[in-house]
Amino acid sequence: MYDEIKNKELHSLVEEKKFRLLRDELGDMNEFDVAEFMGELDAQGSLIVFRMLPKEAASSVFAFLEPQNQEHIIKSITDKELSYIIEDLYVDDMVDMLEELPANVVKKVINNANPSTRTLINQFLKYPANSAGTVMTAEYIGLRKTMTVAEAFDYIRKHGIDKETIYTCYVMDAKRVLEGVLTIKEMLINPDTTLLVDIMDTRVVKAFTTTDREELVDIFNKYSLIALPIVDHENRLVGIVTVDDVVDVMEEEATEDFEKMAAMLPSEKPYLKTGVFELAKNRIVWLLVLMISGMITGNVLAKYERAFAALPLLVTFVPMLTGTGGNAGSQSSTMIIRGMVIGEIEPSDALRVFWKEGMVSILVGIVLGAANFIRLIIMYPGEYMISLTVVLSLFATIIMAKIIGGILPLIAKKLNFDPAIMAAPLITTIVDAFSLIIYFQIAIRLLDGIKPA
Amino acid sequence: MYDEIKNKELHSLVEEKKFRLLRDELGDMNEFDVAEFMGELDAQGSLIVFRMLPKEAASSVFAFLEPQNQEHIIKSITDKELSYIIEDLYVDDMVDMLEELPANVVKKVINNANPSTRTLINQFLKYPANSAGTVMTAEYIGLRKTMTVAEAFDYIRKHGIDKETIYTCYVMDAKRVLEGVLTIKEMLINPDTTLLVDIMDTRVVKAFTTTDREELVDIFNKYSLIALPIVDHENRLVGIVTVDDVVDVMEEEATEDFEKMAAMLPSEKPYLKTGVFELAKNRIVWLLVLMISGMITGNVLAKYERAFAALPLLVTFVPMLTGTGGNAGSQSSTMIIRGMVIGEIEPSDALRVFWKEGMVSILVGIVLGAANFIRLIIMYPGEYMISLTVVLSLFATIIMAKIIGGILPLIAKKLNFDPAIMAAPLITTIVDAFSLIIYFQIAIRLLDGIKPA
Numbered sequence: 001m002y003d004e005i006k007n008k009e010l011h012s013l014v015e016e017k018k019f020r021l022l023r024d025e026l027g028d029m030n031e032f033d034v035a036e037f038m039g040e041l042d043a044q045g046s047l048i049v050f051r052m053l054p055k056e057a058a059s060s061v062f063a064f065l066e067p068q069n070q071e072h073i074i075k076s077i078t079d080k081e082l083s084y085i086i087e088d089l090y091v092d093d094m095v096d097m098l099e100e101l102p103a104n105v106v107k108k109v110i111n112n113a114n115p116s117t118r119t120l121i122n123q124f125l126k127y128p129a130n131s132a133g134t135v136m137t138a139e140y141i142g143l144r145k146t147m148t149v150a151e152a153f154d155y156i157r158k159h160g161i162d163k164e165t166i167y168t169c170y171v172m173d174a175k176r177v178l179e180g181v182l183t184i185k186e187m188l189i190n191p192d193t194t195l196l197v198d199i200m201d202t203r204v205v206k207a208f209t210t211t212d213r214e215e216l217v218d219i220f221n222k223y224s225l226i227a228l229p230i231v232d233h234e235n236r237l238v239g240i241v242t243v244d245d246v247v248d249v250m251e252e253e254a255t256e257d258f259e260k261m262a263a264m265l266p267s268e269k270p271y272l273k274t275g276v277f278e279l280a281k282n283r284i285v286w287l288l289v290l291m292i293s294g295m296i297t298g299n300v301l302a303k304y305e306r307a308f309a310a311l312p313l314l315v316t317f318v319p320m321l322t323g324t325g326g327n328a329g330s331q332s333s334t335m336i337i338r339g340m341v342i343g344e345i346e347p348s349d350a351l352r353v354f355w356k357e358g359m360v361s362i363l364v365g366i367v368l369g370a371a372n373f374i375r376l377i378i379m380y381p382g383e384y385m386i387s388l389t390v391v392l393s394l395f396a397t398i399i400m401a402k403i404i405g406g407i408l409p410l411i412a413k414k415l416n417f418d419p420a421i422m423a424a425p426l427i428t429t430i431v432d433a434f435s436l437i438i439y440f441q442i443a444i445r446l447l448d449g450i451k452p453a
Numbered sequence: 454m455y456d457e458i459k460n461k462e463l464h465s466l467v468e469e470k471k472f473r474l475l476r477d478e479l480g481d482m483n484e485f486d487v488a489e490f491m492g493e494l495d496a497q498g499s500l501i502v503f504r505m506l507p508k509e510a511a512s513s514v515f516a517f518l519e520p521q522n523q524e525h526i527i528k529s530i531t532d533k534e535l536s537y538i539i540e541d542l543y544v545d546d547m548v549d550m551l552e553e554l555p556a557n558v559v560k561k562v563i564n565n566a567n568p569s570t571r572t573l574i575n576q577f578l579k580y581p582a583n584s585a586g587t588v589m590t591a592e593y594i595g596l597r598k599t600m601t602v603a604e605a606f607d608y609i610r611k612h613g614i615d616k617e618t619i620y621t622c623y624v625m626d627a628k629r630v631l632e633g634v635l636t637i638k639e640m641l642i643n644p645d646t647t648l649l650v651d652i653m654d655t656r657v658v659k660a661f662t663t664t665d666r667e668e669l670v671d672i673f674n675k676y677s678l679i680a681l682p683i684v685d686h687e688n689r690l691v692g693i694v695t696v697d698d699v700v701d702v703m704e705e706e707a708t709e710d711f712e713k714m715a716a717m718l719p720s721e722k723p724y725l726k727t728g729v730f731e732l733a734k735n736r737i738v739w740l741l742v743l744m745i746s747g748m749i750t751g752n753v754l755a756k757y758e759r760a761f762a763a764l765p766l767l768v769t770f771v772p773m774l775t776g777t778g779g780n781a782g783s784q785s786s787t788m789i790i791r792g793m794v795i796g797e798i799e800p801s802d803a804l805r806v807f808w809k810e811g812m813v814s815i816l817v818g819i820v821l822g823a824a825n826f827i828r829l830i831i832m833y834p835g836e837y838m839i840s841l842t843v844v845l846s847l848f849a850t851i852i853m854a855k856i857i858g859g860i861l862p863l864i865a866k867k868l869n870f871d872p873a874i875m876a877a878p879l880i881t882t883i884v885d886a887f888s889l890i891i892y893f894q895i896a897i898r899l900l901d902g903i904k905p906a
Binding site: 161302 | 481606610614619620641658673674676678679696699700703704708714717723732737739740741747748751752755758766768769770771772773775776781783784787789790795805809817881882885
């Protein structure tokens, strides 16, 4: 396997121009590792290595390269070399690549594709963002139900080499309407003369080109599939999505949710590759919104100026109260939002969530309240009423925070807003304001020398 | 496909005891959908449906059932029926199930397994938590390199039916030492007489039984695999992990990270199935820790009691300042932590992160500071020094927060702590305290009438 020692060895082979030895070493390596190694070389070194690869490995390695390496190679190789790579790449990998490249490079690629590939690429580039159409590939095995198992195997032998998966095959009629699916396993265990119509599975799980890619993840998870057929609205097969594409989608979607829940606009590119201005832009929007809501909390606080002018000690409990409220609320909202993403929780579970968060918050409130009370009577002996004020406020804040944190994401989903955006940041702000109101209202009622503002 | 209308129809068939019609409907359904439907029925109804299933579908449906349904069925069916299901299930699904069931039910299962299955189950139950050993399955196709393609296909026809995947086959010697891998595709496109040794790929990507399951996700992502062989420390093949198992692992790991980053102990079970006491327990630990650190922030505030007693207006800017600082810090920490999870960022990137977060925070600081300054001179005309104090504090807080948020997770990783735990909650607390110190130190220097405490 590929490791650091091997990596050093390869680098020195490049430096010492021992190309024959290098070529042998490359031949033993996995395509992904070759691509990673090329990424570590300068533009020229990376091109030398690329030219050294056997023809059949070149396009797999190419698909694994970073966009800037792909761009350099496209610009440097001949049209004939480029054309070979284009025809050998899967359409979905190709479209992913084109979306990253500058327009002039895209043009060179499209010009070197043969007409049918060009039509396919253009068609793929037109599907709505984040739809199944942009994730799917057109390279699948399509069979007819009148074929025998032996005929099907002949067909697969002839056409299977450049398909993304041959393990699930699709049976369709002359108009490409999807009629059934069939696995290689099923074909292998049946006699050669069996007709496909007798062994194909007509209970086809499928999705549409316009299906959101998040839904694809749910379907793969639910049915443990290797590949999913994608049809248009006339039920004609137009492509398939394979499980490895879905794994990528899953990771991207999870990353987007992490970003949204930390109050950022989701970024298209990985962190180290995103420019400073774009990073700043993605972060400023929400920080501005939250800053303004922080001002509202400040105004709430200002309303009780007289209270804390009379008893400045009161202010020192504010960070603990609002902080605990915010954390308690985010815990709940995070669980509910994630539960909705993985399909466990639905808006119709609102009552169960309400009850559960209510019970949990009472338990949490009792434990935290007790811990706080002990600390307060030690630190401020004799100040029982202040201690009681703080503990009661803490208890009420936790219950309020957990119920808002649990219910708000469900309401957002019900109203077709993105629950992830309603998460930690917004909830913290709401909880902050409410916890201050709770705190000072209790203080005004329990403590002498504090008059309502 | 399965939808709500169909679902209602099935329910009424059960209620009206139209079992013949029900059996026909079930025969047309996907195993997953049958399992979901059974989950909606009461214990007796679910058992009736289960008994109605054709023998070959029963164990797939069983594997998809929720633990409490599995438990009920295990308790209700005969030993012979149970024994059939046990031998038909994949070992990894079986082990997943046994880990959820109460001890007496586990005993009934183990007693009804045949001796070799029993040994296998016990062996699987012994691998360390979260290791590849607990995720892998023992049902793979193992071939010999001296076989021809035709012999291999014969073997697969005979033994492939109950293997989890037949699409990637493994070549091993008499001692089960792994020598190469081979896909069905490769075999199909080669003549029947070809020896496997001539077409197998010896560049095997593999993992050990003790490899952490998070690492498996990375390997699958990197190499786009359908299955990964798992070997022991003598390089003997003991099982394989298939991509659908890894998809589950990925989702569980992401959920754990969401929970940790929202200051919770990760839970084993989904939200709606977790008891109130367990939910409360998972949340209290961190809330207590953060409450105590909130008290520290309170003490910092108490040190400046004289400052805000003299100028109570100062306090009203505290929520906006600490809130913005906390949000700015969480944005950075979330991006860095997620970047490390998906393998993009390493602790060795610390300098790049430092530079990037520094630049981003200056941009963000300028925009937010300007917005705030405009608002302050409108709301508090004439109070230029207070406005300047707030804006300078905001700017410094954002830079401090983003650098701490960016660097702290990298330090955590370097010291082998879990960066997700160092995320939002801890960073917010640190940032809170620092932003108060920055604020009041600037205020003491710029504003008249405020003396150092």
